[in-house]
Amino acid sequence: xxxxxxxxxxxxxxxxxxxxxxxxxxxxxxxxxxxxxxxxxxxxxxxxxxxxxxxxxxxxxxxxxxxxxxxxxxxxxxxxxxxxxxxxxxxxxxxxxxxxxxxxxxxxxxxxxxxxxxxxxxxxxxxxxxxxxxxxxxxxxxxxxxxxxxxxxxxxxxxxxxxxxxxxxxxxxxxxxxxxxxxxxxxxxxxxxxxxxxxxxxxxxxxxxxxxxxxxxxxxxxxxxxxxxxxxxxxxxxxxxxxxxxxxxxxxxxxxxxxxxxxxxxxxxxxxxxxxxxxxxxxxx
Numbered sequence: 001x002x003x004x005x006x007x008x009x010x011x012x013x014x015x016x017x018x019x020x021x022x023x024x025x026x027x028x029x030x031x032x033x034x035x036x037x038x039x040x041x042x043x044x045x046x047x048x049x050x051x052x053x054x055x056x057x058x059x060x061x062x063x064x065x066x067x068x069x070x071x072x073x074x075x076x077x078x079x080x081x082x083x084x085x086x087x088x089x090x091x092x093x094x095x096x097x098x099x100x101x102x103x104x105x106x107x108x109x110x111x112x113x114x115x116x117x118x119x120x121x122x123x124x125x126x127x128x129x130x131x132x133x134x135x136x137x138x139x140x141x142x143x144x145x146x147x148x149x150x151x152x153x154x155x156x157x158x159x160x161x162x163x164x165x166x167x168x169x170x171x172x173x174x175x176x177x178x179x180x181x182x183x184x185x186x187x188x189x190x191x192x193x194x195x196x197x198x199x200x201x202x203x204x205x206x207x208x209x210x211x212x213x214x215x216x217x218x219x220x221x222x223x224x225x226x227x228x229x230x231x232x233x234x235x236x237x238x239x240x241x242x243x244x245x246x247x248x249x250x251x252x253x254x255x256x257x258x259x260x261x262x263x264x265x266x267x268x269x270x271x272x273x274x275x276x277x278x279x280x281x282x283x284x285x
Contacts, residue, residue: 011276012053014066017087024062025279026089029069030080030101030252035133038223041259045221045268046095048258052265052272059276060283065089070104073097077104084108084250091243091282093275096254098134099127099210106141106206109250114141118150118198118247120191122238123210124157124179124226126165128172134255137208139168148172150201152194154238155179155213160226179228187234191241195248204249207242209235209274211267212255221260221267232270239274243281251278 017026029046036042046069067087073080084092085108094105102121110117119141121127129135142148151174158166158178169176175197177190198205212222215229242248253271261267 009058010054011056011058012050014064017065017067020088022063023065023089024282025064025091025093026067026087027065027093027095027275028067028084028087030073030094030097030105031069032074032097032100032134034074035100036098037133037135040098040223040257042096042098042255042257045097045256045258045271048265048268049095049253049271049275052268053275055269056272056276059280062279062283064279073104074100080104081108085111090285091248091278092250093278094250094252095271096252096256099137099208099254100134101252101254102137102206102208103140105250105252107144109206110204113203114145115147116201116203117146118201118203118205119146119208120152120154120194120198120205120242121208121210122154122213122230122235123208124155124160124212124224124229125210126153126156126161126169128165128168142172147201148174150198151175152177152197154190154194155182155230157226157229160224179230182230187237188241191238195242195245199247205245205247207248207251209239209251209253210255211235211253211271214270218270219256219267220262221256221258223257223260224255235270236273236277240277240281243278244284246285
């Protein structure tokens with residue numbers, strides 16, 4: 001039970017969207033998990049994140065709304081796309097779910113602007129697999145019309161990918177920034193480069209924050225995280241920098257299985273803090 005303190009207003013418990021009213025930030029749960037390559041209960045994560053948000057302070061006076069969860073987005077992807085498209089907000093933050101959540105979130109925000117849109121992923125993996133799984137969202141967005149020259153993938157772990165997918169990324173014209181490169185650069189610098197590349201078409205940018213880009217010690221609820229990933233504060237920094245950019249219209253937080261988290265809920269709490277960092281970023285626009 002959390003202490004009640006009138007001098008410390010809590011985050012979370014934001015109202016649902018109403019009518020045509022505009023919001024600064026809209027949350028939506030995208031509980032994808034049915035097509036995951038690893039057994040997962042990632043569909044439990046959106047509500048776990050909402051609960052974790054109550055542990056932290058309200059960070060701004062921006063208008064924040066929470067549209068609730070999309071029902072069965074794996075089975076009804078067109079409806080999930082429409083649910084995102086209907087949100088009237090400066091920034092949409094989608095709470096996954098596995099990485100399959102990226103497709104409906106990005107397409108819902110891009111609308112007819114796919115050919116000018118940009119994509120930034122912070123992820124250990126290329127997500128260029130065949131089929132429709134949590135390992136294929138980048139390939140599917142490319143097939144939907146996204147130009148590879150406006151895709152930037154940050155934090156790729158070479159040992160967690162095959163040469164075939166590295167070649168796919170290269171052939172598509174994707175800019176890849178590996179974990180080795182991140183050792184000598186700040187996240188602010190990397191995100192600045194990524195935003196410039198992704199925004200070159202003048203269209204909307206979607207940012208996929210796949211939490212398994214982080215070191216496994218800080219993200220035990222990510223089935224595919226590996227030792228040697230980025231730190232929690234680097235992921236939080238990426239969320240804030242991305243959200244501060246006016247061309248970024250959506251962010252997703254994915255690949256967390258709340259049911260597999262450690263006893264201290266460290267992964268879910270990190271996701272909640274990334275939501276708050278994104279809100280703080282929008283306040284800087």
